[in-house]
Amino acid sequence: MDTLLFISQNLDVIAERTLQHISIVGVAIGLAILTGVPIGILITLNQRAADIVLYIAAIIITIPSIALFGLMIPVLSLIGHGIGYLPAVIAVLLYSQLPIIRNTYTAISNVDPALREAARGLGMPPKQRLARVEIPLAIPVVMAGVRIAVVMNIGITAIAAYIGAGGLGVFISRGISQSDPRQLITGAIMVSLLAIASDYALLWLQRRLTPASSSGAGH
Known part of the structure; x- marks a missing residue:
């Protein structure tokens, strides 16, 4: 009841x-x-480049968020933004790279070769094939990567409250420092609800962007 009142x-x-x-x-x-x-699309052209890029992105995602924030403080302090909004955005940007790059790379790489040949047979140059055939077919898998990145980073952004970025994590950090379960529970509930709502909204968008032939093939 105290939490509901709060x-x-x-x-x-x-x-x-x-x-x-x-x-x-x-x-x-x-x-x-x-x-x-774009990075995910480009690395489909070179397997060695793909291995290197995906390895680097995988390393970045294993760095604890609080450590990444700490590493950025001295660097961004040089331009007067060691704490606050900018380092939070950069951290979320870095953490989002792996699921988006990996899913784009996987989706483009797995486009049916027969469809590529058909597009080539129609006289489409590479850029046109990419824009009209490969990317539309890849959208469901790319959107799945975006959904993973969004849900994951809604949680990570809660940690950004500790570097003055604001957000729902402020309730959690203050709840801990002030031993106030009302704020702690409020923050946790709101972060969870935001993650669930975002996932469902992006799932709806994913279905809207999925070509009819792809969605039909999935059933």
């Missing part, structure tokens, strides 16, 4: 911190898509 009395603060959380994750994921998808 939530009802702080709806405006909860809404503000939820928007901060969404802003960090949304900007970082947007940048991750703009960088990760």
Whole structure:
């Protein structure tokens, strides 16, 4: 009951911190898509490059988030942004690379060779084949990678409260430091609800973007 009362009395603060959380994750994921998808496409051309890129991305994702924030503080302090919004966005951007690059690489690599040959037979140059055949077929798998990145990083962004980035993690960090279970539970519930809502929203978008032939093949 205490937690429900706390939530009802702080709806405006909860809404503000939820928007901060969404802003960090949304900007970082947007940048991750703009960088990760082209990288995933490019490395399909060279297996050695693919191995190196995927290995580096896998190493980055194993670094504990609090350690990554700590590493960025002295570097970004040189431009006056050692703590706060910027390091949080950069961390989420880095953590998002592996699922997006890997899924893009896998999706493009696994396009049916017969479809490529058919497109080539129609006289499509490589760029046109990529834009009209390969990328549309790859979208479901790429979107699955985006969903993984979003859900994972909603949790990671909660840690960013410790470097002054705001977001729902503020409830958790204050709940711990002040021994206040109301704030701790509120933060945990809101982060979980945001992750679930985001996953369902992206699943809906994934289905809307999936070509009819691909969705039919999956049933």
